[in-house]
Amino acid sequence: WPWKFISPVQGGLLVHRPSMEAFEEYMEIVREGNYTPGFTNEAGWAGLGYGGFLGGKAYQGIIPYFYDHFHPNTAVELDVCKWNQVAADVIWRGPRGQHHVGQCRKHPRGGDYENNIPRAVGEKSSTNNGCDDCRITPIDEIYTVHYTACKKPWGCPVARAGNKDKNKRNRIDTSLVHMPTCMKLHREWFQLRKEFEELVHSVKEPEKEIPQ
Numbered sequence: 001w002p003w004k005f006i007s008p009v010q011g012g013l014l015v016h017r018p019s020m021e022a023f024e025e026y027m028e029i030v031r032e033g034n035y036t037p038g039f040t041n042e043a044g045w046a047g048l049g050y051g052g053f054l055g056g057k058a059y060q061g062i063i064p065y066f067y068d069h070f071h072p073n074t075a076v077e078l079d080v081c082k083w084n085q086v087a088a089d090v091i092w093r094g095p096r097g098q099h100h101v102g103q104c105r106k107h108p109r110g111g112d113y114e115n116n117i118p119r120a121v122g123e124k125s126s127t128n129n130g131c132d133d134c135r136i137t138p139i140d141e142i143y144t145v146h147y148t149a150c151k152k153p154w155g156c157p158v159a160r161a162g163n164k165d166k167n168k169r170n171r172i173d174t175s176l177v178h179m180p181t182c183m184k185l186h187r188e189w190f191q192l193r194k195e196f197e198e199l200v201h202s203v204k205e206p207e208k209e210i211p212q
Contacts, residue, residue, distance in 0.1 A: 005041050005107050006049035006068075008060035012146040013084035025070065029062060045069075081134035085142045087185060088149035088176050090131050091118055104131035135178035139188060149173070150182035153189040157182075 016022075029045070035057055036047045044051025050065035051057065067075040080086070092100045100113075108116035108130075117130045150172060151157035157170040159179055172182060 004049070004053065006044065006064060007106060008053045008055060009063040010080065010084055010086070010146070011055060011059045012086075012148075013078075013144060014063065022066075026062065026066065029066070079132075081132045081137040082141055083143050084146045085134060085137065085144065085185075086146050086149050087135055087137070087178070087181050090134055093175075106131060135181055137181070139181075139184050142185075145185050145188070147185070147189070149177050150185055153186035157186075 034046050035051060036043045037051075038044075039052035041049040043049065044056055044061055045065040046069065048065070048069065050068075051061045053060065055061060078084070080090075090105050092098075092103055092105055094101060103113065103116045104118060106116075115130060119130055119132050121133075121136065147153060151170055155170040157172050159174050160171040172179065
């Protein structure tokens, strides 16, 4: 549904300095189990809206609850088009006729729905509080990739050919991604693997002396 006020944290990447104190806090939250089922802004952890989405009871819900509620202003949100890049569509494309079509999926800052629109390629975020189209982010600007929407490169995925094979493995939903971007990301993975394998094979195992 459009613009749930609380957004989940994507479970593919979290940069966190190990802390037993933080770990114990998480454990206490889980043990308390103060979670309200439902999909409203009054559901989720402590009834504050941190839930009602995939992973709400687990990683995707408890992480934003931990930082927003207990440790505000201590976490930094990274650019999802460059870190943990999924390369999936972040813009509402339907249902047709709805006022939110064409706007960003994230909740607009300050309730500014009018300007919650995709930024043009190269446009600075300061000029538009909307979102970037991660499907067309230049490869050389990406730091890490999460192979979900584009599927795993080692599975040799191909574009989905209609609904008849939508449940088959290794079929890419072209309505969700930009196929040329997925192919480039796959190529990068194979290139990195090739370089790694060559490095491994170039390291010679030290010669061992045979006992007399």
